[in-house]
Amino acid sequence: MHFRRRIVDKISGFWMVTTMVTILLMPVIIGVGLYIKAQPLFEHNSVWDLISSSDWSPSKGKFGFWPFIAGSLYVTIFSFLFAAPICLFAAIHLTQFSSKRLVQIMYPVIDVLAGLPSVIYGVWGILVIVPLVSNFLAPIFNTSSSGYSIFAGGIVLSVMCIPYMLNMLIEVFNTVPVGxxxxxxxxxxxxxxxVKHVVIRKSYPGIISAFGLGIAKAFGETIAVMMVVGNSVMSSHNPFDAGYPLPALIANNYGEMMSIPMYDSALMFAALLLLVIILAINLVFRYFIHKTQKQ
Amino acid sequence: MSVENLDTINWNMPETDTIASESSPIVRINELNVHVKDHHILKNINLEIPKNQITVLLGASGCGKTTLLKCMNRLTDLYKELKVTGNIFIEEDDILNTSTNIPTIRQKMGLLSQRPYPLPVSIYKNVAYGIKLKGIRVKNLIDYSVEKNLKEVGLWDEVKNRLNSPATSLSIGQQQRLCLARGLAVKPRIILADEPTSALDPISSKIIENQFKVLKKHYTIILVTHVLRQAVRLADNVVFMHDGRIIEQGKPDELFKNPQTEELKNYLVEGN
Structure with a gap:
């Protein structure tokens, strides 16, 4: 082979391996960095105490993360419960039943929704969803609420996730052979x-994957949720009460409360927790995909 | 009810040979036209397909063979852009202008596609699927039918010990025979085969072709192919299509020895 072609071949191979390794190392580098920064916290508290305690008093050196973990899980679960059926049925209709004309109208709408900055969803949440929860939904369940709540966070987050999950599900259903x-x-x-016996069944791994990625995205979403969720450290099980998800804790406080000892480490630990939980969600869904594919 | 007697059951569908005499056509197509917007895909198709014979739709790719086949079990309904006009009589039912529900019409015609599409379930469930859709829930009946139809396509001995394995674990040739068994299980009148051996190796192709020769005693087979030799091997009747039209039709010996049109002459020259 010509010398120049061999060199180009080697360089392109090396370049591709380098980019791939960089991508593989990124979560490791981020994880290690967060762990190092959070480590001072571990000198005074065990990891179990940190994640299971609900006592959050930074000025007294008490860092119980459970209200934040629960807040994140709660908002994510609600958003998933709202978004998953909508996305599933919309994707089925668009790929299996809709006319081409409707599909041509819907695709740009989905793309626009996917491209909206999250702060717009947050503003919409404050203007529409918060009053809706406060004046209409909470009274239906015989409870009072300011509207800034887990429930409002769940609704706003679900609307944000819909275009994302819907796009993935459409791709999944489009791969099922017409034959x-x-x-x-x-x-x-x-x-x-x-559709029920064949298309959905054939798409199980893809559906699980789309849902998994949707949940992971919802779990880490910050701005819009922060604007409607109330940001109050509570451990209530009432979805009409305020909550405080992990991303909101970091975004609200980083750079603000650094005079309090260990606060910096606590926020880094919150970020590390977020990373680990999202990693765990992905692994769980990968396991389900693997299991479904084997079946 | 004993399993030995199950074969005598009429599953809401009379046996093929009680419907009409041997000479009468099972399919009659009158003035069939298919359009997509300005594109005229099938042009004034008039055709009669005799019962219990293999009728081969022959022609180059894109001449409208598959579209004609899909009109016969109304799979064209899936493509909203297609406009289908005319009449297709299956026995006495005009299936294009009918109040009969479409699934019932489709169950009269087993479909074998270019490549096998086993349902994403086990081998057993693939064959049982159509039976269950007909409302049959008795496990003995379903078991019996699964075994009978797998035997009919010569697959039973190969799969009897792994009926619960995924259908996709079979070889492509076995999958195609499974699809044939699955179609036969709903007791169709007609088998629509759309280039069913195009994805298969020669040995699997030969098995399928031999199955057709056996099956034509009980079923009418409409086979789409562009392979001239396959048409020669299998056809009782040949319908030659070109550019959405039926150009010539007749017995294979007459048609291939004395082609009357330039289109068929050219096709035979190229095909050979």
Missing amino acids: LKEAALSLGATQWES
Whole structure:
């Protein structure tokens, strides 16, 4: 082979490996960096105490992260419960039943929604969802609420996640071969039966993957949630009460409270927790995907 | 009810040979036209397909063979941009202008695609799927039918010990025979086969072709192919299509020895 072609081949190979290794190392570097910065906190508290305690008094040196972890989980679960069925059925309709004209209208709308800055969703949440929760939804459940609540955070977050999950689900359903659907129809299935028994079944790994990525994205979302969730350190199980998710804790306090000893480390630990939980969510969903694919 | 007697059951569908006499056509197509916007895909198709024979739709890629096949079980309904006009009579039912529900029409016609599409379930459930859709829930009946149809396509001995394995674990040739068994299980009148051997190796292709020769005793087979030799091997009747039209039709010996049109002459020259 010509010398120059061999050199170009080597350089391009080296370049591709380098970029791939960089991407692989990124979460490790971030994780190690956060761990080092959070380490002073571990000298006085065990990790279990930190994540299981609800006592949050930074000025007294008490850093219980449970209200923040619970707040994050709560908001994420609510947003998933709102967004998942909407995305699933919308994606099924768009890929299996809609006319091409409707699809052509819907795609740009989804793209616009996906591209909106999260602060716009936050403002919309304050103007529409917070009053809706306060004046309408909370009274239905015989409770009072300022509207700034886990529930409001869940709704706003679900609307933010819908375009993201919907796009992935559309991609997933579009990969199911038409021949498979035709096979079910030719055996006497109705349109819905062919979707239920074949399209959805064939797409299980993709659906799980889309949901997993959606949840991971929801868990880490900050600005919009912070604007409507109330940011109050409480351990209430009432979704109409305020909450304080981990990302909001970091965004609200980083750079503000550094005069308090250990606060810096506590916020780094919060970031580390966020990283680990998102990693765990991804691993759990990967396991389900693997299991489904094997079946 | 004993399993031995199950074969005599009429599953809401009379046996093929009680419907019409051997000479009468099972499919009659009158003035069938298919358009996509300004594009005229099928042009004034008039065709009669005799019962219990293999009718081969022959022609170059893109001439409208598959579209014609999909009109016969109304899979064209899936493509909203297609405009289908005319009449297709399956026995006495005009399936394009009918109040009969479409799934029932489709169950009269087993479909075998270019490549096998096993449902994403086990081997057993693939064959049982259509039976269950017909409302049959008795496990003995379903078991019996699964075994009978897998035997009919010569697959039973190969899969009887792994019926609960995913259908995708089978080889492509086995998958295609499974799809055939799955189609036969709903007791169709007609088998629509759209280039069913195009994705298969020669040995698997031969098995499928041999199955067709056996199955034509009980079923009418409409086979789409562009492979001339396959048409020669299998056809009782040949319908030659070109550019959305039926150009010539007849017995293979007459048609291939004495082509009347330039289109068929050219096709035979290229095909050979």
